[in-house]
Amino acid sequence: MSSNRRDLIRMTDEEMKLFIEEQKSLQVSCMGHDGWPHLTTLWFAVVDQRIVFETYTRSQKILNLQRNPNVTILLEDGIVYEKLRGVMIKGKAVLESKPENVEKYAKAVMIRNQPEIGEEILSEAAKQMSLKRTAVIIEPQEIISWDHTKLGGTY
Numbered sequence: 001m002s003s004n005r006r007d008l009i010r011m012t013d014e015e016m017k018l019f020i021e022e023q024k025s026l027q028v029s030c031m032g033h034d035g036w037p038h039l040t041t042l043w044f045a046v047v048d049q050r051i052v053f054e055t056y057t058r059s060q061k062i063l064n065l066q067r068n069p070n071v072t073i074l075l076e077d078g079i080v081y082e083k084l085r086g087v088m089i090k091g092k093a094v095l096e097s098k099p100e101n102v103e104k105y106a107k108a109v110m111i112r113n114q115p116e117i118g119e120e121i122l123s124e125a126a127k128q129m130s131l132k133r134t135a136v137i138i139e140p141q142e143i144i145s146w147d148h149t150k151l152g153g154t155y
């Protein structure tokens with residue numbers, strides 16, 4: 001794809017923000033101990049303009065990120081070529097394990113993905129989750145986006 005075509009499909013900052021808000025799941029790729037990418041899907045939230053997620057402290061994702069904080073995340077949608085959209089972020093994973101901080105991130109993820117649950121239940125659940133989980137904050141190094149709908153059906 002030529003750079004002009006690449007420029008045509010790149011999302012603006014505002015378009016990326018709206019696109020990210022529309023998505024439910026986040027693809028997370030880190031490096032496994034065997035040198036192979038370890039790819040998972042997680043719920044996420046945006047806190048302080050950073051994508052965050054939380055997971056069990058003893059999970060393979062956290063073990064991998066402790067060894068190597070390089071991470072690539074992907075949000076995407078579209079079934080047919082002319083409607084493909086996505087945002088890929090290469091960055092560093094900042095691991096947060098202090099329960100009071102993990103609680104904040106866990107609550108943000110739950111509020112975003114389970115808004116029907118009441119505030120009191122969310123707060124208690126986030127508090128319990130924070131005891132066995134680590135939050136991951138993505139510090140972007142490179143952001144790549146595409147929105148094939150901008151091509152107007154032409155290739």
